[in-house]
Amino acid sequence: MNELKITLQINGTPHELTVSPDQTLLAVLRESLGLVGAREGCGIGMCGACTILIDGQAMSSCLLLAVQAAGKTITTIEGLASPEQLHPVQHAYVEHSAFQCAYCTPGFILSTVALLAEDASPDDDTIRRYLAGNLCRCGSYANILEAVQQCRTMAQAQDAGEG
Amino acid sequence: MAVGKAMVMPDAAARVTGATPYGVNLKLPHMLVAKVLRSPLPHAKIIGLNAAAAQHAPGVAAVLTAADLGQPGGPALLTGAAFKDQPVVAANRVRYVGEPVALVAAESLPLAEAALELIEVDFEELPAVYEAQAALQTGAPALHSAFGNNCFKHAKLRHGDIEAGFAAADVIVEETFTSPPAQHASLEPHVTAAQWRNGQLTVWTATQAPYLVKRALAELFGLDPAAVRVIVPPLGGGYGGKGHLRLEPMVAALAWKTGGRPVKLVLSRAEEFVTVTKHAATITIESGLKNDGTFTARRVAIHWNGGAYADASPGLVAAGMVRAVGPYRIPHVWVDSLGVYTNLPPAGAFRGAMSSQTTWAYESHMDTIAHRLGLDPLELRLKNLLLPGDHFATGEIMHDIHFVECLQSCADKLGWAAPPEQTAAPPHKKRGRGLGVMMKSTVPTSRSECRLRVDAGGAVTLFTSTVEMGQGAHTALGQIAAEALDIPFESVAVVGPDTAVTPFDTTTSAARSTGMMGAAILHGAEALKQKLIEAAAPFFEQPPAELAIRAGAVVSVAAPAQRMPFAEVVSRNRLERLEAMGVYQTQSELNPDTGQGVSTPHWHQGAGACEVEVDTETGQVTVLRFVGASFAGRVVNPALARLQNDGNIIFGLGPAVMEEIVTEGGQVINPNLSDYLIPSFLDTPRRLETVSLESEGSEFHGIGEMTLPPVAPAIANAIFNAVGVRIRDLPLTAEKILRAIKNE
Numbered sequence: 001m002n003e004l005k006i007t008l009q010i011n012g013t014p015h016e017l018t019v020s021p022d023q024t025l026l027a028v029l030r031e032s033l034g035l036v037g038a039r040e041g042c043g044i045g046m047c048g049a050c051t052i053l054i055d056g057q058a059m060s061s062c063l064l065l066a067v068q069a070a071g072k073t074i075t076t077i078e079g080l081a082s083p084e085q086l087h088p089v090q091h092a093y094v095e096h097s098a099f100q101c102a103y104c105t106p107g108f109i110l111s112t113v114a115l116l117a118e119d120a121s122p123d124d125d126t127i128r129r130y131l132a133g134n135l136c137r138c139g140s141y142a143n144i145l146e147a148v149q150q151c152r153t154m155a156q157a158q159d160a161g162e163g
Numbered sequence: 164m165a166v167g168k169a170m171v172m173p174d175a176a177a178r179v180t181g182a183t184p185y186g187v188n189l190k191l192p193h194m195l196v197a198k199v200l201r202s203p204l205p206h207a208k209i210i211g212l213n214a215a216a217a218q219h220a221p222g223v224a225a226v227l228t229a230a231d232l233g234q235p236g237g238p239a240l241l242t243g244a245a246f247k248d249q250p251v252v253a254a255n256r257v258r259y260v261g262e263p264v265a266l267v268a269a270e271s272l273p274l275a276e277a278a279l280e281l282i283e284v285d286f287e288e289l290p291a292v293y294e295a296q297a298a299l300q301t302g303a304p305a306l307h308s309a310f311g312n313n314c315f316k317h318a319k320l321r322h323g324d325i326e327a328g329f330a331a332a333d334v335i336v337e338e339t340f341t342s343p344p345a346q347h348a349s350l351e352p353h354v355t356a357a358q359w360r361n362g363q364l365t366v367w368t369a370t371q372a373p374y375l376v377k378r379a380l381a382e383l384f385g386l387d388p389a390a391v392r393v394i395v396p397p398l399g400g401g402y403g404g405k406g407h408l409r410l411e412p413m414v415a416a417l418a419w420k421t422g423g424r425p426v427k428l429v430l431s432r433a434e435e436f437v438t439v440t441k442h443a444a445t446i447t448i449e450s451g452l453k454n455d456g457t458f459t460a461r462r463v464a465i466h467w468n469g470g471a472y473a474d475a476s477p478g479l480v481a482a483g484m485v486r487a488v489g490p491y492r493i494p495h496v497w498v499d500s501l502g503v504y505t506n507l508p509p510a511g512a513f514r515g516a517m518s519s520q521t522t523w524a525y526e527s528h529m530d531t532i533a534h535r536l537g538l539d540p541l542e543l544r545l546k547n548l549l550l551p552g553d554h555f556a557t558g559e560i561m562h563d564i565h566f567v568e569c570l571q572s573c574a575d576k577l578g579w580a581a582p583p584e585q586t587a588a589p590p591h592k593k594r595g596r597g598l599g600v601m602m603k604s605t606v607p608t609s610r611s612e613c614r615l616r617v618d619a620g621g622a623v624t625l626f627t628s629t630v631e632m633g634q635g636a637h638t639a640l641g642q643i644a645a646e647a648l649d650i651p652f653e654s655v656a657v658v659g660p661d662t663a664v665t666p667f668d669t670t671t672s673a674a675r676s677t678g679m680m681g682a683a684i685l686h687g688a689e690a691l692k693q694k695l696i697e698a699a700a701p702f703f704e705q706p707p708a709e710l711a712i713r714a715g716a717v718v719s720v721a722a723p724a725q726r727m728p729f730a731e732v733v734s735r736n737r738l739e740r741l742e743a744m745g746v747y748q749t750q751s752e753l754n755p756d757t758g759q760g761v762s763t764p765h766w767h768q769g770a771g772a773c774e775v776e777v778d779t780e781t782g783q784v785t786v787l788r789f790v791g792a793s794f795a796g797r798v799v800n801p802a803l804a805r806l807q808n809d810g811n812i813i814f815g816l817g818p819a820v821m822e823e824i825v826t827e828g829g830q831v832i833n834p835n836l837s838d839y840l841i842p843s844f845l846d847t848p849r850r851l852e853t854v855s856l857e858s859e860g861s862e863f864h865g866i867g868e869m870t871l872p873p874v875a876p877a878i879a880n881a882i883f884n885a886v887g888v889r890i891r892d893l894p895l896t897a898e899k900i901l902r903a904i905k906n907e
Contacts, residue, residue: 035181036181036187036188037180037181037182038181039185039187039350039351039399040187041350041351041432041836042432042835042836042837043431043432043835044432044835044836044837046835046836046837047350047836049350076181077180077181078180078181080180081180082180083176083177083180083182086176086179086180090176090179090180094171094175094176094179095171097169097171097172097175097802097803097806099179099633100400100633100634100635100806100810101349101350101351101397101398101399101400101401101632101633102179102183102399102633103183103185103349103350103351103399103400103633104350105178105179105181106180106181109179127844128845128847129844129845131844132843132844132845133843134843134844135350135836135841135842135843137347137348137349137400137402137814137841138633138806138810138814139806139809139810139811139813139814139842139847140806140809140810141809141813141844141847142805142809142847142851143805143806143809144844145844
């Protein structure tokens with residue numbers, strides 16, 4: 001197949017890449033760029049382990065071709081924060097031990113970031129529904145809910161402060 | 164004190180930033196990618212195999228077929244966790260759809276896949292059998308010549324006089340329960356890489372049993388075990404599916420042909436479904452009771468579907484026998500536990516191994532008995548649950564026993580005595596409650612070793628071959644080490660598994676690590692403290708008996724202000740480090756003819772209770788509330804303990820209400836996470852409460868499985884309580900429930 005030259009805007013940096021037309025964005029992130037926080041769990045968009053943000057929306061990178069992402073703004077878990085300076089959502093996940101094997105965790109965290117961008121104060125049902133596309137086989141859902149509830153409380157406190 | 168605190172995993176930052184170094188991320192210089200050619204048929208002779216074109220395909224470094232095996236100086240043909248019945252890749256014959264026939268190592272995955280297409284295999288199909296009972300019938304196709312009737316294990320428990328027991332019964336209840344194969348569905352698939360250098364083999368593999376892999380590979384290649392090194396990265400989930408031997412033999416054999424280049428195999432999700440499954444089981448259970456609810460006898464017959472190779476099943480089938488009886492005082496017991504070959508993928512340990520299937524049977528059965536006798540299900544259980552000092556059906560005396568507390572705490576929390584909450588729900592939504600209690604033996608004979616080190620800089624390291632697979636073992640074990648050495652948790656580093664530097668451990672499974680490796684650490688810490696005291700004594704000018712360890716230092720008992728920190732003890736002796744080994748060994752054995760003896764060093768205990776809502780128009784069951792309890796002895800880390808207890812229930816919901824591997828003609832027809840659904844946020848009970856019970860002076864008990872086996876029977880019992888139908892075949896789908904309601 002003819003290879004294509006594309007530019008992907010990832011975590012604020014443009015990357016010029018040569019990809020084949022059938023390469024998934026997930027494969028390019030992991031294999032060409034070493035961004036291994038996105039993971040293949042099912043390969044068919046059911047588990048959410050490969051979740052990334054495209055223009056702020058949570059998407060399954062296993063279902064996207066790399067060429068489809070050209071010209072869009074891509075955020076992976078590596079772009080959210082560093083281990084030294086965690087994002088508030090990551091802090092909440094740590095504080096509530098909202099993971100076990102953590103293979104699914106970057107996906108959950110990015111979905112949480114997308115949720116909070118849409119609705120800073122989601123109720124519990126909204127959280128459950130929004131995160132239903134991310135699967136945690138270890139079964140840390142109760143802790144994940146508590147972590148997101150903490151993010152909600154922080155947002156509400158901020159609102160109250162500003163109000 | 165580090166034990167008992169909710170310590171956060173030391174690598175939490177890596178876990179939330181995506182930096183955890185899972186096996187799937189492993190990259191080695193000049194690494195090749197492997198891909199497997201698999202059998203399309205459930206049972207066939209291989210009458211021709213031509214891989215010549217693949218050998219010469221672009222980018223191919225090596226091809227492995229059975230022709231490479233069993234030759235002088237090379238890998239043997241057969242391997243296996245219990246006995247050697249499984250070829251590394253199929254030779255002459257395939258026995259299940261998905262069985263590896265050949266492997267290719269190439270420069271990239273597309274090149275490996277293209278090369279596989281060039282391998283020609285001619286099969287001559289043989290008759291196949293998929294059900295355990297059918298496989299035992301005369302005339303059924305025999306899978307292995309050593310076991311003509313396909314039964315590779317028959318474990319027997321004979322306790323008391325079974326006929327007299329049934330003769331003394333007022334009521335006899337007999338039922339049959341089934342449980343289908345299920346998939347572990349670790350989000351990280353199986354992954355193994357291997358490299359040969361100067362006759363030495365290094366394997367990086369997502370395994371729960373590094374020393375088992377090391378020994379098996381040494382045997383396969385006829386090597387001194389010292390020539391095999393097994394390194395285990397953090398696992399993206401295990402749940403039993405990464406126990407025993409998986410990809411390691413075929414990847415090591417393929418790497419043996421690449422001229423020293425490393426090769427890595429990552430399974431696709433579809434391949435996961437044909438690599439290892441939960442044992443399908445059919446369990447017939449017959450109980451005799453007095454009218455007052457006292458047991459007189461129990462007979463259990465289990466057919467475990469082992470799939471095409473024995474794998475670890477012989478040991479699991481024996482454990483399944485012990486786990487089939489139930490935690491009750493029953494004077495006369497008879498169990499037949501049969502492991503049977505069929506033309507399906509091999510079965511193996513699945514979180515709550517064998518107990519999930521048996522608890523499903525005996526706890527559903529308890530409610531049938533209660534209903535028959537007109538007794539409350541809780542009352543019937545409390546009347547019969549084993550107590551400390553009771554004899555179990557193996558003859559062993561029960562110790563450290565807390566079934567009653569586990570069950571009672573669940574019943575109390577659910578409000579068993581009070582009527583279900585009244586709701587404004589429409590009349591076609593019925594509520595009901597159910598209970599379940601479980602017992603599980605752990606690995607009967609096993610050994611855990613660890614090494615504890617203090618170096619001259621004061622750093623303390625725990626070397627352990629316990630595998631970190633998300634359960635937080637390295638955190639919990641670090642806490643145990645910290646407490647035993649009286650140092651802060653943060654100052655202990657946990658290293659391993661890497662068989663080149665971490666000592667022997669049997670396996671990270673059967674929830675044995677906190678108890679067994681924990682005990683090894685306590686032993687090692689005592690030895691290290693003694694060494695530190697002896698090394699410090701000359702500087703104190705006091706005999707060792709007058710010195711003690713306090714807060715990371717050797718101190719004088721008489722004058723505790725006189726202290727020498729660990730680092731100083733090491734450096735003043737002009738040493739680089741002080742080290743001590745810790746060992747814990749258990750040995751339990753049952754008579755092979757009677758199942759009498761001692762089956763386990765200690766008992767895993769758990770319970771669950773739930774409230775469900777059944778929609779009588781659709782059959783849909785919703786678990787509104789689940790409470791679970793496990794016996795932890797002593798909780799090492801309450802945050803991690805809760806994750807285990809909760810996680811068990813959520814994991815257990817899958818096989819209880821939705822999960823089943825479906826095959827047609829031996830072919831898995833739902834090998835993906837779209838057709839095989841696992842529990843999501845929306846499947847999780849809105850109210851989920853769990854507790855780990857402790858007991859003064861108790862040892863550590865693992866809790867990685869205990870709240871799981873009660874899930875399915877508790878839900879089935881709640882369905883019966885709600886709508887009066889008894890489902891005996893898992894999973895508890897809306898279709899089955901609706902059909903049963905219509906048939907009422």
